[in-house]
Amino acid sequence: MAYDLAVLGSGPGGYVAAIRAAQLKLKVVVVERAELGGICANWGCIPTKALLRTAELLEHIEHAGDLGIKVEGSVKPDFDKTIARSRQIADRQAKGVEYLFKKNKIDVVRGSGKVVKQAGKIVLTVDGKPIEATNILLATGARPKPLPGIEHDGSAVISYREAMSLKKQPKSIIIIGAGAIGIEFAYFYAAVGTKVTVVEVLPHILPVEDEEVSVALKKTLEKQGMTILTGAKVEKLEKGPPVKVTVGGKVYEADVCLLAAGVRGNVEGIGLEECGIKVDRGFIAVDQKTYRTNVEHIFAIGDVLGPPMLAHKASAEGIACVEGIANHTVHAVDYQAIPGCTYCHPEVASVGLTEAKAKEKGLKYRVGRFPFKASGKAMAASETEGFVKVLVGAEHGELLGAHILGGASTDMVATLTMAMTAELTADEILSTVWAHPTYAEAIKEAVADAYGEAIDI
């Protein structure tokens, strides 16, 4: 059986690319060594959202009295049940991907894929057996990045994988790294009653986000009871038990330590070097439009290309890549407008430039802000934490960046992303009629505020 396209990896990059390719009448095979759906469905985006839902609900119940609900008796999280539910959802996700492959007549080969040179041509092999395919798409994703001197052992020092499947709830956890993964686990564990300490080497938590958001979120999370150390380098880690982490000369103890200091591309063991496929600083080098590597018929997408390492970026690249392969009109990826989300509570979502980046680029811009305290909907829902902050170009009023901290921000950011991608300007945003009362109204008000024209503040 000769395929038009062989996809290595079935994560949100690979499986989406495979389905899109099948829609475009390509004959597709997907190679996967682990669960279908990749990290996103099995060990990332989705199962963590299941955990976070439990955490958020607990927090709401804690404040239910404010909303006129008397909660009598004790409200306690059931850790085992929470983990079990999360795993169930992951399984369902994987089955969903399997179903979609069947529906789209995509073949699946289980095993470890590797590109090898055979008779002068580079082919994809699975556990040594070659797959005949005209094009090969590498979508191998990423895995946690180790820190020098800190070794992941799965028990004392764990990664996100163990953190979402622990048999027993730890009494205390030290989380190294305050990116999205670190903060989401910090929020979850703090909500279920684990003592949480977050250590971040950079000056702010969520270092890729706008500083105002990072600063405000840190205060909120501290109020929720966690200890956050920023600008703090881990000097020493002893596995214990208990795990002892030395930061700034001070020793912090915990049952486990979660290493969440970023991820790195899965470029090893898949035959890149042997086949002369170019790897640049740990990521596969491709042409940014076609996703072609330096080898004519080999393509790559997603985390293995480098940051931003996000599921939706991988999916978008997968679609654009196979549309190019199939000679279809390409829905090109707009790299200026890739949203990023962190699902603690209040949530964080953003798209485009932070104010620091805009400054660094020497752009002339206006800043507009709108606090949820001034939003009727937020007040009614008792979700007044946070704000919308927008940066608009001084000359033309285009959206340069938008940053939201607040209850509904990860859904609100879609509107802003579309506005950026469509190159809307403040004029279009302000002449849009925004439904009232909604959280989204805050977007319009923030843009108006950039011109000193907000109504409700």
Add this chain to the structure above:
Amino acid sequence: MASVIVMPRLSPTMEEGVLSKWTKKVGDKIMPGDVIAEVETDKANMDFPLEDEGVLLKLLVNEGDTIKLGAPVAILGAAGEDPAQAIAEAGAGQPAAAAPAVEAKKPEAAKPEAAKPEAAKADAPVSSLVTKEPAPGATARILPDPMKPAGNGQTGRVKASPLARKVAEAKGVDLHEVEGSGPGGRVVKRDVEAAAATGATTQLRSVPAPSAPSVPFGPVAEDQLVQPSQMRKTIARRLVEAKREVPHIYLTAEATVDRLLELRTEMNDAGGAKISVNDLVVKALALALRRVPDANVSWTAEGIVRHGRVDIGVAVSLPDGLITPVVRAADQKSLGAVATEVKSLAERARAKKLKPEEFSNGTATVSNLGMYGVKEFVAIINPPESVILAVGTTEKRPIVVEKDGRDEVIIARRMTLTLSCDHRVVDGVLGAQLLSEIVKLLEKPMGLVL
């Protein structure tokens, strides 16, 4: 069903046109390719052909009306059909926005590739040179082909993002000229910026030249407010842009042209095409640019375009403006060929019959006011060109020459030349090298013939 005919794009920079004459009337049967009207665009009088068949049911505009691109001008349908419905649907008489509501007839002229065979034939020697590639090693991108239909392939409405529209307005870019790279060919900001940088909207070759108006004696009775013609508007916009954007420097030199004039007399006496002094200057500028290729360049945001071709624009004055038709590959053509071509271009320019590709994409320009007795003058560069040569009058002047070690005053025929250079790419010394090559070629004119 009756359909609405809208004003097509008849020249690359056209945004509106004056329907100067209906050549068909209501009830006339139209065959594909029939010209239904003449339209004065910003550049020339153009024929307005249709590619559809039918009967002209109604004319919606009067001769002399100014009509925006895409605005309805007439209704085409079957004999005896009632045009009322098509008119209603088109919101006839309304501006262009109404046009997309009905099936707009694509005019033939909007597709230059489909030009009539006889036009293509007459045009062949010129157009075959239009798309010449830059010299090997040139790193520059090829400037957009001005004859390509508007980026969106539409006549009226352009698909563009709101931001692209704002940037276009700020930069004075005509969105019709911009190739869209966004979803579905939509023009987005980066397209407008690229177009502004490469001067894709640069079409009119404009240099100052008097149109020899008849000066009235005595005071004019009263001030009048005159609406500028399309051409006048374009000239105004382009010249302001050029003076504002391009840092001009001016270099002046004199050439002794006795031998040149003798050569010209001999050549003209020998028969063949009559060669003018201006033709000789055009050829000299072309050859000089070949010798000093660093001056045959354009400044763009992407980088400096080094032109592989030498295409010389010749400013031609018209009663209501001026236009600069281009002699392609002037360095490679014989003087006779240059002379014949300039004559034909100038005649057609005055008749407003130039095709857009005949006045686009030169690499340098000659503007000559010598025949008006102007001793010397400075000209405004036509971006994205980097030099323009202003030619003053040729006259007998006393000059000091050294003969047998002694200074001697003799009488020679001298011509004053002023080269305007875009200092971003052509520094003083480079400009001087070019000017000195021009002078050399004019003083030792055999180089122009060989």
